[in-house]
Amino acid sequence: xxxxxxxTMILTLYAxxxxxxxxxxxKNSIYRVFSSEIVSNNxxxxxxxxxxxxxxxxxxxxxxxxxxxxxQPLLSAFWKNAKSIPIIVYGEAEPEFRTNESLSEPAxxxxxxNGNLSLGAVERxxxxxxxxxxxxxxxxxxxxQNLSMxxxxxxxxxxxxxxxxKGFVNYTIANLSSLEEVEDYxxxxxxxxxxxxxxxxxxxxxxxxxxxxxxxxFQQLARAGVLIGCGVILSCTLGSISWLEYRQESYLLAxxxxxxxxxxILQLHAFFENFLLVLFGLVSxxxxxxxxxxxxxxxxxxxxxxxxxxxGLPLYDTGIILLAGTIGVLLAMIPTSIGLRKPIGLILQ
Amino acid sequence: MKIExxxxxxxxxxxxxxxxxxxxxxxxxxxxxxxxxSGCGKxxxxxxxxxxxxxxxxxxxxxSPYAVGSPRFLQVEVGFVFQQINLLxxxxxxxxxALSLDMAGRSKGDAKYxxxxxxxxxxxxxxxxxxxxxxxxxxxxxxALAKSPSLLLLDEPTSGLDDLNTDIICKAIRKSVSQxxxxxxxxxxxxxxxxxxxxxxxxxxxxxxxxxxxxV
Numbered sequence: 001x002x003x004x005x006x007x008t009m010i011l012t013l014y015a016x017x018x019x020x021x022x023x024x025x026x027k028n029s030i031y032r033v034f035s036s037e038i039v040s041n042n043x044x045x046x047x048x049x050x051x052x053x054x055x056x057x058x059x060x061x062x063x064x065x066x067x068x069x070x071x072q073p074l075l076s077a078f079w080k081n082a083k084s085i086p087i088i089v090y091g092e093a094e095p096e097f098r099t100n101e102s103l104s105e106p107a108x109x110x111x112x113x114n115g116n117l118s119l120g121a122v123e124r125x126x127x128x129x130x131x132x133x134x135x136x137x138x139x140x141x142x143x144x145q146n147l148s149m150x151x152x153x154x155x156x157x158x159x160x161x162x163x164x165x166k167g168f169v170n171y172t173i174a175n176l177s178s179l180e181e182v183e184d185y186x187x188x189x190x191x192x193x194x195x196x197x198x199x200x201x202x203x204x205x206x207x208x209x210x211x212x213x214x215x216x217x218f219q220q221l222a223r224a225g226v227l228i229g230c231g232v233i234l235s236c237t238l239g240s241i242s243w244l245e246y247r248q249e250s251y252l253l254a255x256x257x258x259x260x261x262x263x264x265i266l267q268l269h270a271f272f273e274n275f276l277l278v279l280f281g282l283v284s285x286x287x288x289x290x291x292x293x294x295x296x297x298x299x300x301x302x303x304x305x306x307x308x309x310x311x312g313l314p315l316y317d318t319g320i321i322l323l324a325g326t327i328g329v330l331l332a333m334i335p336t337s338i339g340l341r342k343p344i345g346l347i348l349q
Numbered sequence: 350m351k352i353e354x355x356x357x358x359x360x361x362x363x364x365x366x367x368x369x370x371x372x373x374x375x376x377x378x379x380x381x382x383x384x385x386x387s388g389c390g391k392x393x394x395x396x397x398x399x400x401x402x403x404x405x406x407x408x409x410x411x412x413s414p415y416a417v418g419s420p421r422f423l424q425v426e427v428g429f430v431f432q433q434i435n436l437l438x439x440x441x442x443x444x445x446x447a448l449s450l451d452m453a454g455r456s457k458g459d460a461k462y463x464x465x466x467x468x469x470x471x472x473x474x475x476x477x478x479x480x481x482x483x484x485x486x487x488x489x490x491x492x493a494l495a496k497s498p499s500l501l502l503l504d505e506p507t508s509g510l511d512d513l514n515t516d517i518i519c520k521a522i523r524k525s526v527s528q529x530x531x532x533x534x535x536x537x538x539x540x541x542x543x544x545x546x547x548x549x550x551x552x553x554x555x556x557x558x559x560x561x562x563x564x565v
Contacts, residue, residue, distance in 0.1 A: 255435055258401060259452045260424030345401035346362070349392070349433050 003233060007226045008292070014219040021212040029175065031182050033204040034146045035189060037170040044165045047198070051170065054192075055091060058172065062185060066176055068094060068142060072169040073160055077153040078126040079111075086149060087127070088112075089164065091157045096140065098156070107156035112139040114150045125153055128163075146173050182206055224320055231324025234281075238274055238332035246339045253340065254347035263340040270336040274329045282325060350411055350426065350499035350531045351377045352398060357407035359397060367405070368393050376531055380522065380544055383535045385551025391535035392432060395502040398533060399427050413499060424452040428493030428530075432504040434485050436477040442488045443473040446495050453496035463491040466521050483514045490518055494525050501525055501532040507541065519544050 039047045051069070058067045071089040079085050090097045098107050111123045111134035119136040126132075134153055143149060157164070172189075176182050186202055193200040246253070253266055357372040368390040383391045396402045398409060400418020415422035436445050446460040464470045467487040469480075477485055490506060503522070507515040515538070523544055526532050534541060542548070 251435075252437070255437060257420075258399075258423060258429060258435075259449055260420045260422070260427075261452070262420040343402050345393075345396035345399075348396075348401065348431055348435055 003230045007230060010222060010226055011219075014215060014222055018212065018215050018219065021208055021215060029145070030205050030209065031176040031178065032146075033174040033176065033182055033185055033189075033202060035172045035174075035200050035202045037193070037198060037200045039168050039170055041165065041167040043198075044167050047170065048161070048164055052091065058174070058189075061188070062174060062176060062181065067172065067174045070094070070143070070154075070171050070173075071157070071160075071164060072147075072171065073163045074167045074169075075128065075163060079123060079153075085111075085125070085151055085153050087153045087155055087160070088143065088147070088149075089155055089157050089160045089168070097154050107158070109134045109156075109159070110154040111136040112143065112149075112152045112154055114139050114144060117151065127153075127155070142173050142175070147171065179206075179209055182209075223317065227317070227320040227324050231328045234278070234324075235328035235331035238277065238328060239335060242270065242274070242332045243335035246335050250339055250342070250347055253336075254342075254344045257340075257344050258348055266340060267333065267337060270333050271329065274332045278325045278329055282321065350413060350529075351375065352500065352531060352533075353408075353410045354398070355408045355410075357397065357409065358405040359393065359402065359407075360405060369397075369404075369407075372407070374549065376533060376547065378526065378529050378531050379546035380526055380532045380534060381547045381549060382541055382545035383533060383549045383551070384537065387537075389551040391551065392504050395429070395504050395533055395535050398500070399423065399429055399502055401429075411500065425454070425496075426499045428496060428498030428501045430489050430493045430501075430503040430506050432508065434477075434489045436485060436489055436492070438477055441474050441476055442469065442480070442491075445477070445488065446492045449492050449496050453498075455496050459497070460491070460495045463495045463521065466517075466524065467491045468517055483510050486510060487514065487517065490521060494521060497525075497528065497530070499530060501530050503532065503534045503536075505536050505538075506534065507536065507538045512540070515540050 037047075051071075055067075055069045058069075069091060071091075073087055073089060075087065076084045077087050092098070097110055109125075109132060111119065111125070113119065113136065115138060117136075121136075122133045123136055124131060125134050139150065139152065143152065174185055176185055182204055183206065186204060186206065189200065189202060256266065257263065352375065354372060354374040357369050357374075358367055359369045360367040372394075374394075383394060385391055393402065397404055398417075400409070400416075400422060403418070409417050411417060411426070413422060413426045415426060436442070437448070440448065442464075443460070446464070447457050450457050450459060461470070464473055467490060469484055469487050469491060472480055472484055472488070477488065480488065486506065486508075490503070493501060493503075501522070506518055506522075510518070519541065522532060522534070534545065
């Protein structure tokens with residue numbers, strides 16, 4: 001029982017770490033990569049000239065729906081009595097904001113919010129010295145999560161070219177599909193910007209994912225280690241009991257041998273005795289686990305533990321348990337085996 | 350059964366000196382009394398003859414088809430009465446004897462005769478610890494005799510017993526030997542001299558230990 005509790009504590013610790021990491025991943029969105037680049041006024045013109053081409057490269061390589069680009073100029077808009085609202089600039093490649101049905105129709109200026117403002121059909125804003133109207137709509141999640149904004153003005157790039165040349169922050173948000181894609185994207189992004197001698201900051205869940213994989217791997221080893229460790233402890237315990245029992249019963253065993261009982265019969269007796277003890281222990285463990293699980297509400301379920309039936313264990317764990325039990329039983333027979341080699345005449349007087 | 354011991358050498362584990370250093374001995378049907386001072390090897394010889402101890406060298410041969418000391422030899426051929434009785438403590442007298450008979454492949458009905466001869470029929474269902482020393486001794490002998498062994502080995506069978514018990518035991522031994530059993534009895538008891546056909550006296554050829562000599 002104590003061994004089982006200790007094993008449960010160790011496995012629960014690993015499961016808790018795994019759960020925490022998964023929780024972090026879910027918050028950060030597991031395969032999302034966020035990169036930001038501060039472009040000074042010296043470089044702005046050059047970078048602006050290349051951003052369209054760059055955006056096409058990343059969208060072609062990873063999918064137009066997976067990679068989004070926005071820029072944030074170094075100025076804000078104003079709304080209602082000088083309330084400052086950040087501006088984000090969207091390019092041609094962001095169809096989410098481009099609702100104009102024809103090229104002759106200008107793209108709109110959007111008032112993005114998380115719905116906690118009381119807004120009309122249009123809202124008047126002021127950008128630098130110019131008043132204009134903006135159209136309220138809900139802030140997309142990928143903007144609010146990555147830029148931590150609850151409101152912003154989204155302006156098409158063609159309206160903001162002049163201001164962007166004074167400097168801006170260039171954001172790229174990629175929602176990829178696999179760990180391999182994330183690793184490749186980060187590698188390509190870093191290499192591209194290094195070659196351009198541009199500094200970029202990349203934030204991803206890659207480290208968390210790698211830590212999670214490490215924890216999962218160690219968990220497998222820990223489970224095997226715990227099971228084998230329990231097997232060794234059990235075998236030492238059974239062996240000690242067996243040895244003490246032998247010392248107590250060596251006289252009885254010698255007497256039975258003096259009647260002509262073959263040593264193999266006594267050996268088999270010891271084997272079946274230990275086997276039944278281990279079997280009883282394992283069966284009891286199933287029922288005890290069920291009781292523990294049922295009394296722990298949903299906590300253990302959240303950690304990924306399951307209530308098991310008599311045949312519900314994964315094959316790997318079942319195999320380890322049976323192997324550990326068998327090794328324990330065999331090791332526990334060693335004292336009896338050694339004792340049975342002792343001549344009867346040295347024990348019986 | 351004839352038993353022949355040739356050039357037997359034996360010493361206990363860790364001992365420097367041999368208990369037997371080239372012993373030659375043989376015995377046939379009848380009672381051979383083995384005598385000698387304490388510690389000279391009387392009990393050891395009995396245990397070697399049964400195969401309960403392995404000799405360092407030398408041979409122990411019998412005309413049994415089973416090897417000396419093998420489980421089958423012990424089951425069928427040997428009846429051993431230990432100095433310390435050695436009844437199974439958690440079995441009744443009846444069960445002790447029945448186990449010995451089962452191992453030898455004999456009928457349990459054979460037990461009754463020996464229980465009657467040794468006067469312990471009414472104690473058959475009792476546990477060993479409920480009997481006196483003399484009664485336990487007789488029960489141990491009954492267990493050995495019940496399976497009609499070819500080789501009967503008795504280690505101090507009358508030690509501490511009164512004349513009545515000794516007479517009963519002697520009678521039982523004689524009865525067993527009359528059926529062709531080879532009997533080796535290790536004992537100091539002079540009351541057994543009268544029933545023995547042959548005597549092996551270790552005093553005649555083994556040196557008495559020095560510390561005992563100084564006490565004489």
